[in-house]
Amino acid sequence: GQQVMQIPQYQHVQEGEDFTTYCNSSTTLSNIQWYKQRPGGHPVFLIQLVKSGEVKKQKRLTFQFGEAKKNSSLHITATQTTDVGTYFCASSNTGKLIFGQGTTLQVKP
Amino acid sequence: DAGVIQSPRHEVTEMGQEVTLRCKPISGHNSLFWYRQTMMRGLELLIYFNNNVPIDDSGMPEDRFSAKMPNASFSTLKIQPSEPRDSAVYFCASRIATGRTGELFFGEGSRLTVL
Numbered sequence: 001g002q003q004v005m006q007i008p009q010y011q012h013v014q015e016g017e018d019f020t021t022y023c024n025s026s027t028t029l030s031n032i033q034w035y036k037q038r039p040g041g042h043p044v045f046l047i048q049l050v051k052s053g054e055v056k057k058q059k060r061l062t063f064q065f066g067e068a069k070k071n072s073s074l075h076i077t078a079t080q081t082t083d084v085g086t087y088f089c090a091s092s093n094t095g096k097l098i099f100g101q102g103t104t105l106q107v108k109p
Numbered sequence: 110d111a112g113v114i115q116s117p118r119h120e121v122t123e124m125g126q127e128v129t130l131r132c133k134p135i136s137g138h139n140s141l142f143w144y145r146q147t148m149m150r151g152l153e154l155l156i157y158f159n160n161n162v163p164i165d166d167s168g169m170p171e172d173r174f175s176a177k178m179p180n181a182s183f184s185t186l187k188i189q190p191s192e193p194r195d196s197a198v199y200f201c202a203s204r205i206a207t208g209r210t211g212e213l214f215f216g217e218g219s220r221l222t223v224l
Contacts, residue, residue, distance in 0.1 A: 033212070042200060042215040043152070088152065090213075095206065096165050097142065097213055099152040 004029075004091050006100030014108050019076040021103035023089035030093050032065055032072040037102070038085045046074075046087075079107050111135070113216035115201050121222045127189040130219045133182055134203030142213065143176055143186050144200040152200075158184065159206055191223045 005024045013019050023032065031050045035043040047056055049065035049072060056063045062075045076083055086102040114133040122128055134141050142157040156166040161178045169176070173192070178184040188195055198218045204211040 035213075042217050043202075043213075044215070045212040048212065094165075095140075095159070096154055096157050098154060099144075101151045 004032075004089055004098060004100040006089055006103055008103055009101065010104050010106070012106045012108065013079050015081060016078050019079050019083070019105055021074050021087050021089075021105075023072045023074075023100050025070050025091065027093070028069050029072075029091045030069075031091060033090045033092075033097070034063060034072075034074055035088045035090060035099075036085050037088065041085075043088060043099075076105075079105070081107050081109050083107055113201055113203050113214050115199075115216035115219050117219055118217065119220045119222075121224065122191055123224050124192055125190045126223075127187065128191045128195075128221060128223075130186040130199050130201075130221070132184045132186070132201030132216060134184070134201070135214055136182065138203035138205050138214070139181070140204050140206040140211070141178060141184050142202045142204075143184070144202065145197045146200060146218070147197045155186070188221075191221075193223045196221055196223050 034046040
């Protein structure tokens with residue numbers, strides 16, 4: 001069935017360092033969504049990418065969708081302690097939204 | 110505007126007891142999803158509904174789990190009988206289904222502990 005694999009599982013960075021998480025699929029994805037879950041909270045939608053090669057930015061966050069629509073990445077420039085949490089990619093080729101395992105980011109002040 | 114509302118927020122019960130989790134989606138949303146989150150298995154999709162009709166329940170672990178959506182503003186997830194391995198956070202989420210896309214809005218979750 002449809003699966004999205006996410007790496008790394010955990011990342012510890014010093015405040016001010018950059019952070020990237022990757023999402024990969026063996027099949028072509030019709031779209032990719034990214035969510036953030038703060039510790040003890042619920043997933044919150046960040047963005048959706050639909051087009052091949054699409055790049056979107058939200059302040060320090062940059063989201064990319066691969067040319068083949070089989071991978072995606074989220075890059076955070078100059079991390080801050082407020083960036084702490086788990087970042088999930090998710091895709092819905094058939095209407096049901098399947099989540100990757102998530103990357104948990106820890107930021108040391 | 111009110112978001113997705115789930116109840117109870119926390120439930121502690123003993124093995125063998127029936128558990129009912131409740132969800133009120135955002136008004137106007139026509140798709141509803143139930144997810145289970147654990148450290149080991151991450152966010153697992155259990156079942157989702159479109160226009161109150163169950164579309165895919167392939168993620169429902171066993172016959173002990175059942176979900177209903179009697180109307181557009183209410184859904185339940187029932188576990189009977191409950192087992193310790195059912196301990197998890199259960200999230201309900203809703204969205205306006207537009208083809209295969211659409212932002213998903215999550216409730217705050219129901220944390221279930223089965224002793």
